[in-house]
Amino acid sequence: MTTHDSDGPALPSPPTRAAVRDRLDRVTDPELDRSIVTLEYIDAIAIEGRRVRIDLTLPTAWCSPAFAWMMAIDARDEIESLASVGNAHITLHEHMHEAEINRGVNENLSFTEAFPDADDDVEAVRRELDEKARVARQYDAVQTLLEAGLDPDTIIELRGNDFETAERAESTGTSDTNETIAVYASDRSFAVTVPATPIERYLEKARETDLVTSTDDILFRTPEGEPIDPGSFDLVHRRGRLAQVNMSGQGGICDGLRKAREARGI
């Protein structure tokens, strides 16, 4: 899964397609919190020595320029983080603002340089979407803990240092999806083992949104970022579910539009 720096001395070998795809897979549509590879936004990957070209089409020409921008620069940055890549060139197609975006991304401009009449930088939008993604991911993490038998009062008190990655399941269990994590609850008086993926996916966004910066921080929060009051656990959990329904609903729309567009051959 992970890519390693080339240990060849002088001429690093070109990146593999798999390595490029793996990097692209980490780029999400910020509105849907799903990988742009899974969403089939990538039209083509071309590798020419140390140069990688990506062709990208979003579901509609109207897709927010800010979202399109984020995906394009994230794709560029992820690919360029491979030691074997010198330069990533991104071409966004069929977008109302493709000219501004392609120029900006490939000439390393900032969003406000690429869109001189934009009011704000794109970071505020990104932050808001990251926060929503965190809320949606929290639902899965908390659901996993509830299903493992933890009660709400315990869950709302959990901190990073209550979790320990368990030993990988023996022999066959090498895939990430089979990994488990141990939760030490109630002053470490007992532990339960749960699937690691939902917890880790949550932690990733909780860190990105600066809600969890040390292992001693309370992990689960209200959508506004506050610790959860025991009386509002159910409501907060429902809001997480709602955030998921919203994202997957929008995903359904985007997916449908993309198919309609492809069917018309445009």
Place this chain on the structure above:
Amino acid sequence: MYQQNGEEIFVIDGHVHLWDATEENIDHRGGEEFIQCFYDYHTTFTPEDRQWDLDEYRKYGPDRMVDDLFATAAADMAIFQPTYLTDFYTEGFNTTEQNAELAAEYPERFVLNGTFDPRDGDEGLEYLDELHDKYDIPGVKLYTAEWRGDSKGWRLDDEEAFEFLEKCLELGIENIHAHKGPTIRPLNRDAFDVGDIDDAASSFPELNFIVEHVGLPRLDDFCWIGTQESNVYGGLAVAAPFAQNRPGKFSEILSELLWWLGEDRVLFGSDYAIWNPDWLVEEVLEAELTQEHRAEYGVEWDVETKKKVMGENIADLYDIDIEAKRETFRNDDISQEFGLEDHYASGDPAPADD
């Protein structure tokens, strides 16, 4: 009216248009992109055998509209929601004036809404006066993402917008429909944002704020606002056609809406001609909530809820007396034209709810 298990469900389509996107009317490339985008929505969520071709979709005209809405009594009444887009279309895309002709022809069947744009300042206030005087509009449709000159949009919680809401209050224009859904051209400005509804709704408790497209893709923000502001309603346009090809998703979204807002604050709308009530109403009314969702949310899509969502809730907002309408429709022009006299005469009138 839709007949289901011996019950009659009176359908008020809360969101219809009569638009013109012919090439002669387009004077900005945004106009072409806009209709293409609408067409993508149409084909995405319309059964294959009911899809229109792009040319008929550009301009379908009043006769076809009346036929689609009323010929089979798919809808009993409909509310015009204008979309001006005068920067894209020479004569506008779907203006109150354009809608008014048909609405005047069948005043018992259509409700005609107006619009305002706070960026028009005093002229805009005068225009609102004019719409009130001329058409006695009971509501407005607002398009906060509309492009106007250099401006990329406006917000309902702007000071200028509040002036217009004051004016609505003064004129008795009570129903404020805001498009909060798929949008056009906001650059990095988040034009999907429904946050401005919150302040507007709490500042004007006498007005009703109908969030068209239930805020998608901001359903979460919308529902949260809806729990706090009792004068906020959700219009189902865009969500409704999920019933047809994404029934699980429809079940989930509807369950969320019924859980957060309750059955009195969800309103049906087709968004005609993006989707056509002649098939959509049946799809929505025959849809079921999944067993899992019914258990998870504890809500029902039963006949009482359907009656409210499909007609009674909107009727309350627009002071429409459904029983009186049924009487009228036993012999109005539409019923005569399509031979629906028996349809409205048959069966015992359902007892009034209140």
